[in-house]
Amino acid sequence: MxxxxxxxxxxxxxxxxxxxxxxxxxxxxxxxxxxxxxxxEKVTGVVVGHVKSCEQHPNADKLSLCQVDVGGETLQIVCGAPNIAEGQKVAVAVPGAVLPGNFKIKKTKLRGEESNGMICSLQELGVDEKDVPKEYADGIYVFPEDVEVGANAISLLNxxxxxxxxxxxxxxxxxxxxx
Missing domain, CATH: 3.30.56.10 (Phenylalanyl-tRNA Synthetase; Chain B, domain 1)
Structure with a gap:
């Protein structure tokens, strides 16, 4: 058991x-x-972020340029998830975060635009594919509206x-x- x-x-x-x-x-x-x-696996540096704006990336068809409030600061993040949208609360790996497989998040440029973190899917946080709800299988998990911005996303997801x-x-x- x-x-x-x-x-x-x-x-x-x-x-x-x-x-x-x-x-x-x-x-x-x-x-x-x-x-x-x-x-x-142990994951560090992942918080709940609020997507304040989400626009088409100027140099890529399948990427979005998002402004995300992570509690105290707003980060520009390039995201490739098809279901990302303004107003959502999502899991954000801030620069310095460590994801499964010892994948370290750092500031980078994607197609000429600065990205200061990563908006994470459940799979990227270590959740087994079979345990991911169908509506989030191909994109980003969206937290309920009452979740606090800046809260520890790993704890909220158990x-x-x-x-x-x-x-x-x-x-x-x-x-x-x-x-």
């Missing part, structure tokens, strides 16, 4: 333990912990969660649910 540490935290306060310490405690109670794994895998035997039906 797979147990989300963030979900378990909703039932009982386990914040004073590391995932490994918690796994040891669970194992000592008679339920074998087979593994403790992160949901996704990509900083840990999964504890329990090795349950058929005689332990009492351990086959979170409750």
């Amino acid at each position: 797979l147990v989300s540490l963030n979900w378990l935290q909703e039932y009982i306060d386990v914040s004073k333990y590391t995932p490994e310490e918690l796994a040891e405690i669970i194992t000592k109670t008679g339920i074998e912990v087979e593994s403790v794994e992160p949901v996704a 990509l900083d969660d840990m999964i504890i895998e329990l090795g349950l035997t058929p005689n332990r039906a009492d351990a086959m649910s979170m409750a």
Whole structure:
């Protein structure tokens, strides 16, 4: 059985333990912990951004030139996603961010226009293709309107969660649910 540490935290306060310490405690109670794994690779520097404007890139047909508020500053970012639009709240990797595969984000020029970061799809943040909702499979994930600009996008997407895998035997039906 797979147990989300963030979900378990909703039932009982386990914040004073590391995932490994918690796994040891669970194992000592008679339920074998087979593994403790992160949901996704470690990602840093990704915040929620608000797309203030989105215009056609002057030198490319399939690129957009976006002005994105990332909480405290507005960045110009070149984006190739077909579903990017003004008014959306999106995941933005700011310069200095590190994405899965140790991909470092830095300021660059794309087709003659400065790009100060990257508007990220769920796949670029480490979400498995099969877990991406259909409407966002070929583009950018859009956060709900009530999400705060500048908030940690990785936490909002639960990509900083840990999964504890329990090795349950058929005689332990009492351990086959979170409750």
